[in-house]
Amino acid sequence: MRYGIISDIHGNLEALTESLKALDLEGVDAIVCLGDVVGYGANPEECVNIVRSRATLCIVGNHDAAVAGHMDYSYYYDAARHALDWCKSRVSTDTLSWLASLPYKHTVGDIDFCHGSPVCPEEFEYVFTKEKAKELLKYRDQLNWITFIGHSHLTRSFALSADDAYNVKAGGDPARLEFVVRKDYKYIITVGSVGQPRDCDPRSCCAVFDTETSIFRYLRSEYDIEAQMKKIINAGLAYNFGARLLVGI
Secondary structure (H helix, E strand, O other), X not given: OEEEXXXXXXXXXXXXXXXXXXXXXXXXXXXXXOOOOOOOOOOHHHHHHHHHHHOOEEOOOHHHHHHOOOOXXXXXXXXXXXXXXXXXXXXXXXXXXXXXXXXXXXXXXXXEEEOOOOOOHHHOOOOOOHHHHHHHHHHHHHOOOXXXXXXXXXXXXXXXXXXXXXXXXXXXXXXXXXXXXXXXXXXXXXXXXXXXXXXXXXXXXXXXXXOOOOEEEEEEEOOOHHHHXXXXXXXXXXXXXXXXXXXXX
């Protein structure tokens, strides 16, 4: 089985289009979305429609839950609250119902799919440092072999032994960085962000995992950043939501 995994699209239609093209070229068997289809970007409805038509499974992200009315976002900073209010007012009632129906976690065999930490996934905790990964050691026996997550918009992955956590380094072609997932560790693998990367690489990011070879690969794609940036600004959303796309932060 070859999974194509996307996450944190955030209403970025141009980025989603290119990531799906990359996955189509890979010939994946199924596409899984790890949430945050909406928020920040200018095309939430269009992105939801595409994900609904292409993904076998979609997990709820915190922005999805906020727009669907399943979480309080009053503590978010002003620009983020405005973006969520804007999004909520512009998507269809059908989209709101679909977002509200998404699960917090899904398991397929020895693989879990979540938006954030697999421990209490409805709390959307971040796992983006070795120290945060090490906090999961006390739950190691409850963790599946692999947990794929998004949320941080980064490309950081961690291997858990019985008593420590390690950063996993991907190598190879910069457009197709990969590593082998070993059976003697538990893994938390962050798949990167399609629509708003924050690892200082502005290219759209998605991933492929092959269950037969145990090879995980990041796929990066160029897309029309300026087109999405202009749409964000013209929509009256925060300028920074568009400008940061240029540098991937």
